Amino acid sequence: MEMENGLNVGTTTTHEGAELKNNVEKAENNSPNAIGGRQDFEKSTGEDQNSKTVSFLKLFSFADSTDVFLMIAGTMGAIGNGLGLPLASVLFGEMVNSLGRPTGIVPLASKVCLKIVYLGVGVGAGGFIQVACWMITGERQAARIRGLYLKAILRQDVAFFDKETNTGEVVGRMSGDTVLIQDAIGEKVGKFLQLISTFIGGFAVAFSKGWLLTLVLLASFPLLVASGGLLSIVIAKTASRGQAAYANAANVVEQTISSIRTVASFTGEKQAVMNYKRFLITDYKAGVHEGMVSGLGFAAVKLVAFGSFALAVWFGSKLILNKGYNGGDVLIVITAVLTGSAALGETSPCINAFVAGKAAAYKMFKTIERKPKIDTYSTKGKILDDIHGDIELRDVFFSYPARPNEQIFSGFSLYINRGTTSALVGQSGSGKSTVISLIERFYDPQSGEVLIDGINLKDFHLKWIRQKIGLVSQEPVLFASSIKDNIAYGKDGTTFEEIRVATELANAAKFTDKLPQGLDTEVGGHGMQLSGGQKQRIAIARAILKDPRILLLDEATSALDAESERIVQEALDRIMVNRTTVIVAHRLSTVRNADMIAVIQQGKIVEKGSHSELINNPNGAYSQLIHLKEVNKESEQASDDQNRSEITAESSRHDSSLRYSQRISHLRSISQGSSVNSCSRRSFSAFGLPIEGLIPDDTWTEPEEMFPKVSIRSLALLNKPEIPILLLGAMAAILNGTLFPLFGMLISKVIKSFYAPPHKLRKDTNFWSIIFVILGVVSFLAIPARAYLFSVAGCKLIQRVRLMCFEKLVHMEVGWFDKPEHSCGSIGARLSADAARVRALVGDSLGQILDVIASAVAGLVIAFVGSWQLAIIILALIPLISINAYAQLKFTKGFSADAKMMYVEASQVANDAVGSIRTVASFCAEEKVMNLYRSKCEGPRKAGIKLGLITGIGFGTSFGFLFLAYATSFYAGAQLVQARKATSSDVFQVFFALTFAAMGVSQTSSMGPDTGKAKNAVSSIFAIIHQQSKIDASDESGITLDNFKGGIEFRHVCFKYPCRPNVQIFHDLSLTIHPNKLPWLEKVGVGNPQSSHCCKGFMILILVILNLMELKFRSFK
The missing domain is CATH 3.40.50.300 (P-loop containing nucleotide triphosphate hydrolases)
Incomplete structure (x- = not known):
């Protein structure tokens, strides 16, 4: 009954024009948001984290009495849940013995089935308590650590931010490191305790039922533990596959889109595409390699498991013949040892989480415990009725802590009345x-005094004086x-x-x-x-x-x-x-x-x-x-006068120019470009233009972009070159799908052999042992082949789709990027995440469907050949078994929600506060920031606790359903055996064929992609591919001049930005710029200087795109 658990327990502003044209890919290297910058930060901080850690027990330093109670209850639940599988092995052996008896089958089987039900209730309750308690306490403690860390950060003096940290690091720790800590003190602890209990309980049962067979099986123990650990790690990392390798390509996207005006002005589209394509090749290789490694991980587990089972069957038959064992005892030992071994192998992700959590906690806990020299929260110091305002700096010596060798003041004195x-x-x-x-x-002098009303500043209560x-x-x-x-x-x-x-x-x-x-x-x-x-x-x-x-x-x-x-x-x-x-x-x-x-x-x-x-x-x-x-x-004035004399400007409607100059809302369109965030603002600073965003006077909302539905056929055509590879992968998938039901059938044959006469027992068990080895070899070949072939087809599709999208994007008109939904962040996400999901509807779906069909068909055929009556009964119970299989796999991946996403608003509060630490300190706003942060955290914290309760109920209930299904199946089988409508071998053949088929279907489905998200991703991607550019730089049509002199004329130009159609920028504008002249643009507009920025910005952009001359403008009163 629990044999499947034994085998599958876890189942650019500095670039000049010519340089930028040839080196577009290096533009905006200094972006604080660039992926490379984040990688450098992670690399720099990772070294410290890896070298220094806190003790495991110190991770729980901030637990309160409620958390202690939850952890004790969760520990008891985990131990009870973990002992369920070894005890189920004992009951399984009793069931085998009862069905193998010639008479009195139903009474004995009924007692065993009742025990299975009782065990299911106990395991279900333990599972609920374990998951709910550990998830809730993990959420509570992590939330407390976040708050204490931010409070400690706001408490620090300014020197701390000069020398020891920065905004990016603080926010990174609050959003990233706290997730690692929560992982290390939450459900992973419960899972570790459960697995250790299963390991100890499994071997205790095995030694009590057959110590000699247990010792022999221990020979395969190291391999099984290693392969099980590898499988757990592979499953836990499936969701983020390929993203790390795509980082460099994503960096090209971010740099190109954020500086799209610069790229377009210097015709750098082709260079950007070449750079992107080069990194996509690296990403493709990494994706294929990852698929192959993943397949080998699963195959290694299957090979070791099948080999171990073959050894157990062969040696178990010897013990039955020579040591007086019975078939039930042998099966109890086999399932208990395999279950315990696999459980120990699954502890590796937990141990990794503990190590990562201890490293992440080191600097956070150190900051929480740090006592600053200038303590914002200090209650010491004088509080007067008021101050008069006399200020004196007396013989001050001072150097900044970050630059101690650079003396700023040496005996500086100043008195202000x-x-x-x-x-x-x-x-x-x-x-x-x-x-x-x-x-x-913000700082204290190294010597000397800063006095207010004759009192040393250090003697005042810090918040009061500020x-x-x-x-x-x-x-x-x-x-x-x-x-x-x-x-x-x-x-x-x-x-x-x-x-x-x-x-x-x-x-x-x-x-x-x-x-x-x-x-x-x-x-x-x-x-x-x-x-x-x-x-x-x-x-x-x-x-x-x-x-x-x-x-x-x-x-x-x-x-x-x-x-x-x-x-x-x-x-x-x-x-x-x-x-x-x-x-x-x-x-x-x-x-x-x-x-x-x-x-x-x-x-x-x-x-x-x-x-x-x-x-x-x-x-x-x-x-x-x-x-x-x-x-x-x-x-400067002389230079301006000379330049102005070279320009002839005319305007047929001066009043209109005054009216449009009063509009200010369109400035964001020029200065911000493709996004309302900062990623695209840098591109315009290359022209020396002001970078300011203004609240619009007229509000106009862009209709939400709707993506058209795309047929699977259109997507499949993009994968057409990989059809031969997909066909080979399909064959491997079908072969892989039949492994689960065939294994179930072989177990039933082995059980029958254990109760055969001695000569037949020896012959049959030798034969089935060889078959198990062959099955392991087949799985070792089929699983990696399937993974590799579908990875090749899928990664080729992703590579092709991303390149098509990027080529389309770099040739879109600049106005297209003015819309918020076309910001560099949005486009980057679509190329990264959406493009990666596209493969789910073609190659991955095909492999998944064939796996499911093969498992279902093979399981049904084997079951109905054995006993159609029992097959129908078990089919009705399959949903209960599938629920548990799905819950087990989710347990391996982790139930906790993505805390980074849940706490995004709270992280923004921390980001603002830390980035503006001087302002926060000056206005004594620490408590306001903390109150705002706590309010932003309250929703996610409650959601996390609610998730823990719901998940615990679901996890515990799934185990109850599983044991209920087992008890029902075996009771029905006992009735059929007693009525001579089936043999005990038929019962186990039907049971194992269908339950293993259900396990295979459920695990394959739950590991498969989210087709809903995949369909949305396909629509998002094809919306880019089918987008038509209004100003396409790749278009070869149009006239070319043999002699281009460089004269520019605006003739009765009317213009509005596409994203702000209610704001008139130019109305009947006429302007002539003669060849080889340096334009001077005078500010226009009454009482609204920003209006001139927009007009000058638009014209300068056109001139720079033409790459005619160096431009210069001055504003004067």
């Missing part, structure tokens, strides 16, 4: 921003939430009315009131949906809400154009009143009104005073900075 505005000016790297960091206490200091930086940091929520970071418990007042004071209400959702508008990741000026005004509103006594402006307007700077400066002037304000600026025009200006050079104050005082010293450092600025400005 309360309520005054002080400005720090100087060249880049002089130490201006370092003063801001020291006042915020709440008295407001910071507005050059690059304002916004979180991926609404405008209202971003402003609310400035103050705990703020009201909507306070937020509204802050937006008005910050000049932000002017644009937020025009948005469809107003303050509830989402700003996108890192505020990408807002312009630089808009983001800065939101940051100012946040600082206003904080109502600080000290205001720090770190180049708050340096990244803005003139118009945005004017609006932002107005807002800053309002909030600087009656506050101590420290301004760091490159633009000297922004500091003229400061009460005190300090000029810093190489970490020292070389001059100090008001603007009027400093300007009177012509040889002073401040005057030299002013003079240098004016010289540069005059040089």
Whole structure:
């Protein structure tokens, strides 16, 4: 009965034009999102993880009393579940003996069947407790570790992020390493305990029933354990096959699509396709190799199992003849040993999970236990009623922890009076921003003091003093939430009315009131949906809400154009009143009104005073900075005047140009290109264009892309060159499908032989032992052949489909990539995942169908030849047996859901917070971030617990169904034997033929592809293949000129971006650019500088595509 369990228990911005044209594949190498970058990170972090680990028991350091109870209960359930199989072997032997008796068959068989039912109830209950408890406690502990890790990260000082970690590593650990830890402390522990219990129980039963036969079978023990372990590893990794090998090809896709404008402008399509094709060949070889290795793994298990069974049958017959054993005892020993051996072999994935979890936990636990020098959560320090705002840096010596040998300050001193505005000016790297960091206490000086109101900054309660200091930086940091929520970071418990007042004071209400959702508008990741000026005004509103006594402006307007700077400066002037304000600026025009200006050079104050005082010293450092600025400005103005005289521009409808210049929403189309995320924004920076995304004034939703249905015939035609290979694979699949039912029939023959007269027993068992060896050899040839041949056909199809899609993609018009569904991430996923699933509907499906048909047909034929009555009864019970086979295979793969996907929103919160750690620290927003993170984790955590309960019920119930089916089958068989309508051999022939056929069908089906996903993938892929480009660079039609001079003319051009048809970009535009001239484009638009970016960006793009000349533009008031 459990013999099948014994045999199958687990069943680019830096490239110049000419270089880029010849080296397109290297474009955008520095992308933080590039796959290569992730691989380098994984490689760098993997070394540390592999060399240092925590102890296994330490993985459970964060378990609470509930978790301890769940683990104890889960352990008991796992032990009970694991002992079920060895006990079932004993009952199976009793059933063989009862059916082999000449009389009294039904009474004896009935007692055994009742025991099987009782055992099924016990095993089912144990399975439920095991899976549910370990999955739930794993989810609970992993969620707790995630939260503690993020809390510890937010607690660290800024120096920690300079030296020891980065945003990518933190997010990678929270989304990746916690999955490994959860795997090591969750259901894998229960599975390991169950398998160890099965191993110990199996050999205990075997030695008690026949120690001599057990010792002989131990000769095959190492091979069986090794092959079983290999099979478990292969099954566990089936879902991710081939993806690692495709990484380089995926990198080419990401680089090409994200910089599609650059690729198109330098006709790099052919080069990109060649690079992609080269990596696809590597991917094809890896896929075929993987299929072959997988097939050999399965074949090795079958060969060793069949060989071990042959040895057991041959030696068991000797013991029956010479040592007084009976057939039931021999079968109990065989099934118990094989079951125990296979169980031990299946522990390897669990051990691997434990090792990976211990390595992943090392750095996370180390971070959780780390005590920072500047502790955000410290409760120590002075809390006053308020501060006045006097600031002093006294004899400060300081160097950044990441660069200890580079001294920034050596005896630096500065005093700033309360309520005054002080400005720090100087060249880049002089130490201006370092003063801001020291006042915020992001760092402590190596010696000297930073004082506020005469009190050392170290003596204050850290959160309290930071709440008295407001910071507005050059690059304002916004979180991926609404405008209202971003402003609310400035103050705990703020009201909507306070937020509204802050937006008005910050000049932000002017644009937020025009948005469809107003303050509830989402700003996108890192505020990408807002312009630089808009983001800065939101940051100012946040600082206003904080109502600080000290205001720090770190180049708050340096990244803005003139118009945005004017609006932002107005807002800053309002909030600087009656506050101590420290301004760091490159633009000297922004500091003229400061009460005190300090000029810093190489970490020292070389001059100090008001603007009027400093300007009177012509040889002073401040005057030299002013003079240098004016010289540069005059040089640029002269160059602009010369360029402008070379351009003739005409416009027939000037009023229209003013109207369209007021539209700003289309900027995203140019600056972002193919995606709303950052992957495609880099391509435009090669032209020197501003990279800003603006919230549209007019909202227009692109209809969701619908993929057409594709017939299997259309897909099969793509696999036509591999038809001979598919036919050979089909033959191997049919042969492979018959192995399970034939094995079942042979077991029944062996059982009959064990009860034959001595001379016949000796002859028959020798014969069947040889047949088992032959069956093992056949399986060792058929299984790898099937796997290899279908891998060749399938990988060829994937390679062909991906190449066709990529060739089509690189020749699509640029406007096609403006749609969000055509972003580099979306396209990359379709080429990676969807293309890989395509093979499921042709080669893989054919092999699966033939396997199932062969198993079913062979099983039915053998069963009905034995006893048609019992065959019908068992056929009715097949669904119960199949459910358990499916559950067992899922158990081998793992029940836990993909935590990376479940926690994607929570990971985004962590990503935003860690990437903006200075902002979080400055606004004391650690608790807000943690509350938001916990709220995002609550849903996935509850879903994980619910999944544990449901999975436990399903897993336990499947075992109950299995044992119920066995008991029913044997009871019906006993009735037929007693009624002389069948022999005991017929009963076992029918039972094993059908149950083994069901096992084969169920396991083959569950290991097969998801046809629903495969059909959707085919539709997705063919939508690309059948897409027609409106501007196809591969089209050979059109005129060519012998003498191309380079004159350009826009003649009455009207234009809208395809993804924003409601926004008019050009309306009757006319523009002439003469050959060999350097164009100068003047800003147009009233009160809206972004409008000119769009117009200039569009024209520059056209000029660069033509590759005529170097372009240069200037904006002036």
